Amino acid sequence: MNNKLDGLSMDLENSNMEKLKTVFPECFSEGKLDIDKLLSLCGEYIDNDFEKYKFEWKGKSECLHLAQKRSTGTLRPCREESVNFDNTNNVYIEGDNLEVLKLLQTAYYNKVKMIYIDPPYNTGNDFVYEDDFADPMARYKEITEQTTKSNPETMGRFHTNWLNMMYPRLRLAANLLRDDGVIFISIDDNEVFNLKKVCDEVFGEENCCGIVSRLMKSGGAKGRFFSPNIEYILVYAKNMTKIGCFRESISDEIIKKLYTSVEECGERKGEKYRPFGLYQSSLDARPNQRYYIECPDGTLVIPPGETMPAIHKDGEMVIPKKTDGCWRWSRERYIEEKLKGNIAYKKSKGVLLNSDGQPAEWNIYTKIWLNDRQEEGMVPVDLITKWENRQSKKELQQLGIPFEFAKPVDLINYLISIVGNTKDSIILDFFSGSATTAHAVMQLNAEDGGNRRFICVQLPELCDEKSEAYKAGYKNICEIGKERIRRAGKKIIEEKGDQIGIDDEEKKPLDIGFKVFKLDTSNLRIWDNTPITGDNQIEMFTERMNSMIDSIKDDRTDMDVVYEVMLKMGVPLDVPVQYIGVNEKVVYKVVYKVVHIVGDFLLMIALFDNITAEDIEAIAEYAPAKIICAEHGFADDSALSNAHYILKDRQIELKLI
Incomplete structure (x- = not known):
């Protein structure tokens, strides 16, 4: 048995082969995979149809090979640039994210709950890293010592270069997600359609949770035909069946607008509720949902329609016509909810009919309790109009950090919160930029007592010598990100305190520290x-x-x-x-x-x-x-x-x- 530890990252190709051998041993002969047999066992038979729909570009196959090529690098700890190195659970990694993602495979495989990335949008001025298939580590060493390069539209491979950068990184990122994990990717209209196709291939089209439109700014005069105000967030699950549902908290605005009634008696006295009509005109007619309901004064009411049941208090049901109105609940359900105190009778003439077929003086409402809905949350919409980019600019100015184009902290907090079940999980951002994700994780932990940990990865792109960041003493983006985390942590403690939790016995220190690691060649000599x-x-x-x-x-x-x-x-x-x-x-x-x-x-x-x-x-x-x-x-x-x-x-x- 070989007990020698080499200086290479996880062998993804061999790992995948071993998984296949476990499930489909009959598809291997003399150690080789019979791909035709594997496809036939999965119901896919070779039909020599070369005109199937595929998303292809030059370099795609090399990208897949690059994603699985073992890294010769390592991550070296940098205690002097860290905060609370020995006790923190947070990690900041300086290096090319492709090599870093490879190095994280063994330790973090299937362990990350959520990934958020804000990659280069490929607007023509964005830096797009050109990977070196032969020696990625040598290329990384080279790129950290020179000015980064843009990807102008005049280049013949404008979209190809961007896809070659994104594809292998997303492949590796998918391995790190838990089965109930989710990835959010910010993008604009330059590459949103290409990114959608890549993500469909990497994560599976069936695992697309949606494409969210986000208002990044209001107004503006740029653009030839339209001034761009919208960008997008692509959302994919590792396994759609494992993630449950997204939920967001009910806003104060909605509470003030809808939850206007207060219970006056009973076990829920003093609680707010929203009255919601038991009859809704949009409902289809159903045989067990058209019956009389007795009001407080003894009169009977029914939704509008022509078919009327016999008049007696037991509530005979009829077979309604298509034009007849119905209640939302069956009579049995209505009686059950009435006993629970979940029915409200209010005078509101003209909606329902009485037993004479005339407009009734009453309407019947169900009570949607605010406390119940706050626990359940509400389904988020696919349009985000809050938290424009000007908010992030203000946040960074308050910290004294010179950086452009960061995402607002509250936007990242919102995305983390709607996923659910993140309080004790890992949040990864491998296009970290100014470290907004790290800031958001610390702030959200301070607000809800969570124990989330962040892993931020950023290439040390050199700052332009004419930029405000360079003039302020920051040589590269990593220096900006690390300093932002330090200042944000101090600010959060000043505002929230250094302890989190509700009860004194359960309180614990707020983790505002982070361990810094830097990508380098392996510490072990290689022949x-x-x-x-x-x-x-x-x-x-x-x-x-x-x-x-x-x-x-x-x-x-x-x-x-x-x-x-x-x-x-x-x-x-x-x-x-x-x-x-x-x-x-x-x-x-x-x-x-x-x-x-x-x-x-x-x-x-x-x-x-x-x-x-x-x-x-x-x-x-x-x-x-x-x-x-x-x-x-x-x-x-x-x-x-x-x-x-x-x-x-x-x-x-x-x-x-």
């Missing part, structure tokens, strides 16, 4: 297999061999290695790292709760030199699931061999780096 040419080839080869004796690069710290091990062992970045002493040597201890494992998953990482069998025995006393050691750190080959035998007897896995 250089490029051909050796020129003179002194033997000496050069010997030097290359000697450089591999120590598997960890010289300029990397223990914590760099610890977090790379955690990521590639499937441990989230917010899990605390503890220090313990073993035989007067430092060992790193990581305790992680895993859903399908009883008890805690314990990981021990030993990076010191001259590891002996006695050291391994002492570490094993903590009963970890795995022990990670640097192979070059063992005192000798005998110590390494003894370590294998010691841990094998205790059923503890040893992994080497």
